[in-house]
Amino acid sequence: xxxxxxxxxxxxxxxxxxxxxxxxxxxxxxxxxxxxxxxxxxxxxxxxxxxxxxxxxxxxxxxxxxxxxxxxxxxxxxxxxxxxxxxxxxxxxxxxxxxxxxxxxxxxxxxxxxxxxxxxxxxxxxxxxxxxxxxxxxxxxxxxxxxxxxxxxxxxxxxxxxxxxxxxxxxxxxxxxxxxxxxxxxxxxxxxxxxxxxxxxxxxxxxxxxxxxxxxxxxxxxxxxxxxxxxxxxxxxxxxxxxxxxxxxxxxxxxxxxxxxxxxxxxxxxxxxxxxxxxxxxxxxxxxxxxxxxxxxxxxxxxxxxxxxxxxxxxxxxxxxxxxxxxxxxxxxxxxxxxxxxxxxxxxxxxxxxxxxxxxxxxxxxxxxxxxxxxxxxxxxxxxxxxxxxxxxxxxxxxxxxxxxxxxxxxxxxxxxxxxxxxxxxxxxxxxxxxxxxxxxxxxxxxxxxxxxxxxxxxxxxxxxxxxxxxxxxxxxx
Amino acid sequence: xxxxxxxxxxxxxxxxxxxxxxxxxxxxxxxxxxxxxxxxxxxxxxxxxxxxxxxxxxxxxxxxxxxxxxxxxxxxxxxxxxxxxxxxxxxxxxxxxxxxxxxxxxxxxxxxxxxxxxxxxxxxxxxxxxxxxxxxxxxxxxxxxxxxxxxxxxxxxxxxxxxxxxxxxxxxxxxxxxxxxxxxxxxxxxxxxxxxxxxxxxxxxxxxxxxxxxxxxxxxxxxxxxxxxxxxxxxxxxxxxxxxxxxxxxxxxxxxxxxxxxxxxxxxxxxxxxxxxxxxxxxxxxxxxxxxxxxxxxxx
Numbered sequence: 207x208x209x210x211x212x213x214x215x216x217x218x219x220x221x222x223x224x225x226x227x228x229x230x231x232x233x234x235x236x237x238x239x240x241x242x243x244x245x246x247x248x249x250x251x252x253x254x255x256x257x258x259x260x261x262x263x264x265x266x267x268x269x270x271x272x273x274x275x276x277x278x279x280x281x282x283x284x285x286x287x288x289x290x291x292x293x294x295x296x297x298x299x300x301x302x303x304x305x306x307x308x309x310x311x312x313x314x315x316x317x318x319x320x321x322x323x324x325x326x327x328x329x330x331x332x333x334x335x336x337x338x339x340x341x342x343x344x345x346x347x348x349x350x351x352x353x354x355x356x357x358x359x360x361x362x363x364x365x366x367x368x369x370x371x372x373x374x375x376x377x378x379x380x381x382x383x384x385x386x387x388x389x390x391x392x393x394x395x396x397x398x399x400x401x402x403x404x405x406x407x408x409x410x411x412x413x414x415x416x417x418x419x420x421x422x423x424x425x426x427x428x429x430x431x432x433x434x435x436x437x438x439x440x441x442x443x444x445x446x447x448x449x450x451x452x453x454x455x456x457x458x459x460x461x462x463x464x465x466x467x468x469x470x471x472x473x474x475x476x477x478x479x480x481x482x483x484x485x486x487x488x489x490x491x492x493x494x495x496x497x498x499x500x501x502x503x504x505x506x507x508x509x510x511x512x513x514x515x516x517x518x519x520x521x522x523x524x525x526x527x528x529x530x531x532x533x534x535x536x537x538x539x540x541x542x543x544x545x546x547x548x549x550x551x552x553x554x555x556x557x558x559x560x561x562x563x564x565x566x567x568x569x570x571x572x573x574x575x576x577x578x579x580x581x582x583x584x585x586x587x588x589x590x591x592x593x594x595x596x597x598x599x600x601x602x603x604x605x606x607x608x609x610x611x612x613x614x615x616x617x618x619x620x621x622x623x624x625x626x627x628x629x630x631x632x633x634x635x636x637x638x639x640x641x642x643x644x645x646x647x648x649x650x651x652x653x654x655x656x657x658x659x660x661x662x663x664x665x666x667x668x669x670x671x672x673x674x675x676x677x678x679x680x681x682x683x684x
Numbered sequence: 685x686x687x688x689x690x691x692x693x694x695x696x697x698x699x700x701x702x703x704x705x706x707x708x709x710x711x712x713x714x715x716x717x718x719x720x721x722x723x724x725x726x727x728x729x730x731x732x733x734x735x736x737x738x739x740x741x742x743x744x745x746x747x748x749x750x751x752x753x754x755x756x757x758x759x760x761x762x763x764x765x766x767x768x769x770x771x772x773x774x775x776x777x778x779x780x781x782x783x784x785x786x787x788x789x790x791x792x793x794x795x796x797x798x799x800x801x802x803x804x805x806x807x808x809x810x811x812x813x814x815x816x817x818x819x820x821x822x823x824x825x826x827x828x829x830x831x832x833x834x835x836x837x838x839x840x841x842x843x844x845x846x847x848x849x850x851x852x853x854x855x856x857x858x859x860x861x862x863x864x865x866x867x868x869x870x871x872x873x874x875x876x877x878x879x880x881x882x883x884x885x886x887x888x889x890x891x892x893x894x895x896x897x898x899x900x901x902x903x904x905x906x907x908x909x910x911x912x913x914x915x916x917x918x919x920x921x922x923x924x925x926x927x928x929x930x931x932x933x934x935x936x937x938x939x940x941x942x943x944x945x946x947x948x949x950x951x952x953x954x955x956x957x958x959x960x961x962x963x964x965x966x967x968x969x970x971x972x973x974x975x976x977x978x979x980x981x982x983x984x
């Protein structure tokens with residue numbers, strides 16, 4: 207059964223069906239039409255992702271575009287378009303197209319360009335649009351020798367051969383420019399490979415580190431300590447720069463210390479650390495300023511300061527207090543019955559203290575900076591405690607990024623630069639000369655060709671022709 | 685900031701604007717009335733306009749204390765400057781003055797657009813943290829000479845290369861428009877005094893292609909240098925922000941143009957339409973993205 211099917215599908219010339227199919231697919235990918243079509247398609251569909259904001263929470267698309275369009279956007283992955291399967295597939299299609307085209311065209315190009323046969327049929331010269339012919343005195347060999355030295359002086363590579371009526375010279379320059387486009391295509395391959403390596407083997411993370419605090423870097427054997435954070439300002443009050451001094455700690459030892467700022471990351475063992483944001487800690491403070499309120503007299507005592515975790519006697523009373531908690535934006539989770547900070551902003555700061563009578567823990571009240579007296583801190587007493595101030599701890603927000611593909615991408619970029627210089631600014635000039643003996647002197651035909659910039663070549667060709675003619679030769683009027 | 689210096693750059697800009705007006709006017713005049721002296725005057729005005737624009741850049745650099753590539757207004761000045769240099773070079777090399785009637789009119793329109801920008805896009809501000817990107821090797825090279833404040837960095841390189849590309853694309857746009865005009869009359873064998881003054885359609889086609897062949901690699905260098913810089917400043921070389929994406933869109937359009945032209949022999953009309961589409965993408969990349977689409981490049 208299987209045999210009869212494959213037999214039935216095998217094509218002409220005894221090729222089996224999968225070969226024929228493979229050849230068809232291959233042929234499909236060799237098409238430059240496909241390249242142009244895919245390039246224009248990528249260009250046009252990319253617009254969608256710049257109009258629809260990328261990477262927002264899923265619900266916001268339904269809110270912004272309505273449930274109908276919102277679900278269209280989400281099902282087509284327009285919300286994260288550039289990482290969607292279909293967009294990636296188009297890019298892979300483009301890459302396959304470029305690869306196949308290059309494989310298909312490079313070897314024949316290499317062959318014809320590098321193995322140029324110097325033996326030619328002189329009538330070829332007559333078919334070139336840039337050509338000239340003249341008669342020079344001196345023998346065929348002498349003229350050829352003179353021409354060779356002129357071409358060499360002008361940095362042309364020369365080959366000599368024979369034609370049916372004399373000697374031929376093939377001179378060329380800038381052949382490497384022909385391979386510029388191949389180098390550019392190769393460079394795209396590097397860039398794409400680097401991007402793929404980065405997306406599979408890299409990681410990105412963000413960590414706020416408190417001043418004086420430490421941080422264990424994920425997927426790495428070292429940690430960081432933030433020694434200092436500060437902001438520089440211009441005289442006008444605008445921010446000049448955000449700076450952090452960080453120390454790398456590895457195996458309990460300080461390895462290196464570096465000041466980083468925006469545009470100046472720290473690089474250590476493949477991971478880069480960037481200054482990305484800053485703020486103040488939302489879950490702790492350096493110290494709190496607390497004021498005792500005497501409810502019976504409705505008066506306030508002098509405020510006192512209490513450090514983080516510090517136990518202190520409340521002046522003028524028998525009680526003592528320990529600062530144990532802080533949130534910058536107070537919120538309470540009903541289910542777990544815990545207090546947390548709703549955000550990193552200082553919207554509703556609150557400090558928690560433990561109130562002791564001697565050694566006995568009485569209460570653990572929260573003191574609200576914005577809402578003093580909302581709950582009496584020490585119930586059933588003549589006192590209340592008011593949070594009248596606090597000193598925050600700044601943090602520095604570090605973005606960290608490990609991307610082992612980056613260097614591959616840069617290699618690709620450098621290759622691309624080289625490729626562009628070759629492709630756009632190195633012209634391949636080719637000149638064919640045929641020298642044939644005559645009754646007196648020799649008759650010379652020269653013709654030239656360039657792959658780009660024909661306007662500039664005309665001039666150069668004229669110069670070379672003049673140099674070859676030299677003094678004493680005359681125009682061939684034929 | 686030093687008031688006297690601000691007045692200086694404003695003065696140069698006003699002067700440049702006046703000369704761009706005269707330049708465009710006399711190139712168009714030369715095209716219409718075909719007087720040799722008018723053509724000479726047009727070129728002379730263009731050189732003076734270029735000189736004034738150079739002085740705008742220099743005085744802005746003095747005012748801001750850094751290379752003048754940091755806001756929309758300054759980038760417009762750079763664009764006009766590059767376009768003028770490119771045009772004058774082409775005029776010198778190919779001796780075709782009617783192209784000036786189109787290209788220098790584009791330059792003059794750009795001058796008007798720049799002058800109409802609201803103040804917040806114009807003022808010379810100190811650089812914000814992300815824009816400070818001097819090259820260390822250059823700083824350490826210049827420090828012994830006491831010249832470290834003149835060190836440049838990724839910002840300058842990135843903006844400069846990008847705007848050379850934009851200028852080339854603008855020029856190619858002008859040439860493509862001229863081509864379409866000329867081609868329309870040639871194909872119908874119609875005669876028109878004005879159109880016959882323009883260079884041959886084949887020449888226009890070739891020149892349009894050659895300017896794109898300059899713009900394309902420059903845009904590539906602009907994109908790559910932006911990626912290198914982003915890798916330093918934002919921690920990633922590519923984040924599909926609208927400016928990045930549109931630059932890629934533009935680059936792909938011109939890549940399609942070059943492939944169509946070099947390998948499939950797309951010349952003439954189709955190439956001209958593609959070049960015009962490419963320039964529309966440039967305009968959107970430059971102004972549209974800055975004003976309409978939010979993103980990391982929003983400060984431009």
